[in-house]
Amino acid sequence: MLAFILRRIMQSVVVLFVMSLIVFSMINLVGDPVDMLVNPESLPEEIDRVRRDFGLDQPAYVQYWKFLTGALSGDLGNSFIFGRPALALMAERFPATLELATTALVIAVTVGLPLGVYAGLRPNGWGARIIMGGSVLGISVPTFWLGLMMIIVFSVILGWLPVSGRGETAVFFGIESSLFTVDGLKHIILPATNLALFKIAMVIRLTRAGTEEVMAQDYIKFARAKGLSSKRIVRAHLLPNILIPIITVLGIEFGTLIAFATVTESIFAWPGLGKLVIDAIVNLDRPIVVAYLLFVVALFLVLNLVVDIIYAVLDPRVRLQGEEG
Amino acid sequence: MNPTKLLSIQGLRTEFPTPDGPLAAVNGVNLEIARGDVLGIVGESGSGKTVLGLSIMGLVDQPGRVTAGRITFDGTDVTNYSEAQWQGLRGNKVAMIFQDPTTSLNPVQRIGAQMIEAIQAHRDISSDAARQIVREAMVRVGINSPDERLEAYPHQFSGGMRQRVVIATALLNAPDLIIADEPTTALDVTVQAQILRDMRRLCRDTGTALIWISHDLGVVAQIAHRVAVMYAGRIVEQGATEEMLKSPSHPYTVGLMASMPANTPRGQRLASIPGGLPQLSNLPKGCSFAPRCTHATEACEILPDLCFTSANHAVRCVSPLHERGQHATGD
Numbered sequence: 001m002l003a004f005i006l007r008r009i010m011q012s013v014v015v016l017f018v019m020s021l022i023v024f025s026m027i028n029l030v031g032d033p034v035d036m037l038v039n040p041e042s043l044p045e046e047i048d049r050v051r052r053d054f055g056l057d058q059p060a061y062v063q064y065w066k067f068l069t070g071a072l073s074g075d076l077g078n079s080f081i082f083g084r085p086a087l088a089l090m091a092e093r094f095p096a097t098l099e100l101a102t103t104a105l106v107i108a109v110t111v112g113l114p115l116g117v118y119a120g121l122r123p124n125g126w127g128a129r130i131i132m133g134g135s136v137l138g139i140s141v142p143t144f145w146l147g148l149m150m151i152i153v154f155s156v157i158l159g160w161l162p163v164s165g166r167g168e169t170a171v172f173f174g175i176e177s178s179l180f181t182v183d184g185l186k187h188i189i190l191p192a193t194n195l196a197l198f199k200i201a202m203v204i205r206l207t208r209a210g211t212e213e214v215m216a217q218d219y220i221k222f223a224r225a226k227g228l229s230s231k232r233i234v235r236a237h238l239l240p241n242i243l244i245p246i247i248t249v250l251g252i253e254f255g256t257l258i259a260f261a262t263v264t265e266s267i268f269a270w271p272g273l274g275k276l277v278i279d280a281i282v283n284l285d286r287p288i289v290v291a292y293l294l295f296v297v298a299l300f301l302v303l304n305l306v307v308d309i310i311y312a313v314l315d316p317r318v319r320l321q322g323e324e325g
Numbered sequence: 326m327n328p329t330k331l332l333s334i335q336g337l338r339t340e341f342p343t344p345d346g347p348l349a350a351v352n353g354v355n356l357e358i359a360r361g362d363v364l365g366i367v368g369e370s371g372s373g374k375t376v377l378g379l380s381i382m383g384l385v386d387q388p389g390r391v392t393a394g395r396i397t398f399d400g401t402d403v404t405n406y407s408e409a410q411w412q413g414l415r416g417n418k419v420a421m422i423f424q425d426p427t428t429s430l431n432p433v434q435r436i437g438a439q440m441i442e443a444i445q446a447h448r449d450i451s452s453d454a455a456r457q458i459v460r461e462a463m464v465r466v467g468i469n470s471p472d473e474r475l476e477a478y479p480h481q482f483s484g485g486m487r488q489r490v491v492i493a494t495a496l497l498n499a500p501d502l503i504i505a506d507e508p509t510t511a512l513d514v515t516v517q518a519q520i521l522r523d524m525r526r527l528c529r530d531t532g533t534a535l536i537w538i539s540h541d542l543g544v545v546a547q548i549a550h551r552v553a554v555m556y557a558g559r560i561v562e563q564g565a566t567e568e569m570l571k572s573p574s575h576p577y578t579v580g581l582m583a584s585m586p587a588n589t590p591r592g593q594r595l596a597s598i599p600g601g602l603p604q605l606s607n608l609p610k611g612c613s614f615a616p617r618c619t620h621a622t623e624a625c626e627i628l629p630d631l632c633f634t635s636a637n638h639a640v641r642c643v644s645p646l647h648e649r650g651q652h653a654t655g656d
Contacts, residue, residue, distance in 0.1 A: 219432070225382060226446060227412045227417050240431075241432070315433055317432060
């Protein structure tokens with residue numbers, strides 16, 4: 001296990017390095033950030049000074065070298081706009097995004113899993129047809145449109161929930177989160193549900209497929225031949241077997257929730273990473289964009305590792321490479 | 326009702342609906358089995374022998390179901406049992422063993438847990454007590470150091486070992502009847518012989534009746550007191566094993582025996598029955614075997630009943646072979 005983790009970490013460093021190279025060269029091809037930073041009416045000397053101050057007058061490889069040496073000591077550069085370290089800005093926004101992504105994931109699993117199992121157990125029933133039809137909608141209706149509709153219905157017409165923003169936060173066991181206040185919960189319901197809809201549909205489809213596959217297995221028939229109740233068969237034999245692929249997919253999906261919640265965060269003005277990076281892209285705030293992309297890569301590397309470890313724990317047949325077999 | 330009969334099946338019909346109308350995988354089967362009896366059911370793939378076994382367990386997969394006939398177990402009519410009533414019977418009074426031991430066990434659960442749950446489904450006893458019963462059952466089927474084995478997962482066992490685990494599981498609640506659906510087919514020949522010997526011994530020791538389903542007449546001959554041959558959902562010949570092997574009467578049984586490797590001289594091609602099973606959706610009007618039968622006549626267009634030719638031998642054929650003085654192994 002340890003050897004496996006160590007090898008994975010070494011691979012991760014290589015991946016991160018290559019990614020930084022790609023991201024850095026790509027971003028140098030897009031626009032000139034100085035245009036965004038200075039008043040268009042400024043004198044040429046003024047513009048040159050700004051360019052020098054940010055080190056943008058130097059050749060790209062020198063800029064990259066400076067970035068790389070900085071990155072190794074944990075400094076991913078300062079935001080052009082805010083003038084503060086990119087990492088610090090991201091760290092400020094990260095809890096809000098994490099909270100939103102986690103809530104969405106919990107909703108997706110608690111709603112999707114039971115519905116998927118139900119649809120898989122009675123694949124030809126009316127319930128299953130309604131569930132599967134709903135899941136097609138969940139997958140095909142665009143997130144931004146649904147988000148807007150939810151705001152119109154629940155906030156504007158019914159007036160039950162706030163339109164946007166993150167509510168009050170409270171500290172509980174040393175964690176600051178809006179999940180611990182009523183106001184915060186009210187604020188998170190809409191964006192989290194919006195973000196979860198696609199994932200609910202996905203979890204339903206995965207669970208349904210897994211359930212149908214596992215229920216046809218001989219060990220389910222043998223379990224029935226032992227005289228076990230349906231409840232026991234679902235809990236002891238069905239769920240442990242379908243959870244293996246579901247957890248694998250959800251691990252990666254959790255990454256996409258954190259990394260690509262940008263649309264939902266923009267619609268609901270959720271002060272998370274997604275909003276930060278969208279603003280940074282618009283303003284050509286290179287250090288933030290680079291730091292964000294590297295963060296996303298690192299996030300997926302970690303999630304993949306965690307999923308592999310969970311996989312090995314859940315499935316006794318799986319041996320991680322490098323483990324004594 | 327004859328009190329010595331453990332299981333009695335009358336006119337059993339199990340159908341699967343299809344767009345072209347229902348298919349009867351089991352088509353009017355009558356069977357009786359006494360306590361401690363070993364009945365072999367022989368037939369080729371698709372003859373309905375597995376569905377017959379599942380029907381007795383109330384385990385026919387939806388949308389298939391038993392549409393006619395009666396199953397009486399230990400004096401009680403179980404044909405219309407609810408799912409909850411079946412659950413009380415399955416694994417308790419009647420147990421079933423399936424063909425492929427590599428897929429009969431849940432891959433992500435420990436062997437011990439899978440066996441203990443079979444006991445706790447029917448008896449209100451502590452896990453420790455159940456564990457003790459499991460341990461003894463494992464020793465009985467020849468698994469050494471059971472404590473270690475209980476903590477193992479199925480993939481750590483060989484095929485033969487897994488089938489022993491399955492058999493031990495079936496025996497846990499001392500059932501009156503075990504239905505074994507080709508339990509040795511997936512195993513290699515030496516293991517097959519061991520399992521066969523063990524099953525025979527275990528059933529004799531515990532007085533458990535056994536229905537042994539197989540496509541292999543040779544295997545059935547080694548274990549069964551009586552044999553029933555199935556073809557296209559019907560029993561075509563039934564009788565005491567020795568008598569039937571000595572003088573098989575139905576042309577299909579004769580064909581089966583002729584195609585056994587043991588009955589074929591070395592170096593000679595194995596005999597085979599020309600043609601294949603008829604489609605259940607398109608059964609011939611009379612005898613289902615008539616299209617493949619070399620002895621078929623016009624008389625075969627009316628379905629014959631299963632008629633006794635001696636006290637222990639019944640055959641469904643208008644002109645049973647041995648009555649015409651033909652040799653069992655054919656020529």
